[in-house]
Amino acid sequence: MKVSKLAYKPVGLGLGAVSGMLSGALFKQAWKKLGHEEDAPDATDEERTWREVLLAATLQGAIFAAVKAAVDRSGATATRRLTGTWPG
Template sequence: MKASMIAYKPVGLALGAASGMLAGMAFKQAWKMIGHEEDAPNATDEDRTWREVLVAAALQGAIFALVKAAVDRAGATATRRLTGTWPD
C-alpha cells in the first residue's frame, strides 16, 4: 500500500464525517431559503406534495454530492502536499 494511501485513510474518515455535518447544515439553510420553512419534507409527509418532496430530495442529494466531492478533493490535495503522491 502506498504511503499516500496510508496517510489519506484517517484523513478521509475524519473529512467524511465533517463533510456530512457540513452538508446537512448547508441543506438546512438552503431549504429555509427555498422552501421558506424550517424543516424539509419527509417522503412520508402526507400533507406535502410530490413536488415538494422530490425537490427537497434532489436538493439534498446535490448538496451532499457537492460537499463530498469538494472535501475529498481537498483531502487528496493535502495528502499530495504532505507525501508527494496522489492517493488512489
C-alpha cells in the first residue's frame, strides 16, 4: 500500500464523519422547506404513510450521497494540492 494512501485514511475517516453531520443538517432543512413537520419519518412510524416514509428516505439518501461525494472530492483535491499526489 502506498504511503500517501495510508496517510490519507484518517483524513478520509474524518471527512466521512463531517459529511454525515453536514448531510443530516441539510436534510432537516430540506424536509422543513418541503412543508413537512420538523422531524422526518422513520420507517417504523405507524402514523406516517408509505409515500411519506419512502420520500423522506429517498431525499435523505440523495443528499447524503451528494454531500459525501463533494466532501470526498474536496479532500482528495486538497491532498493533491498539498502533496502533489492523488490519494487512492
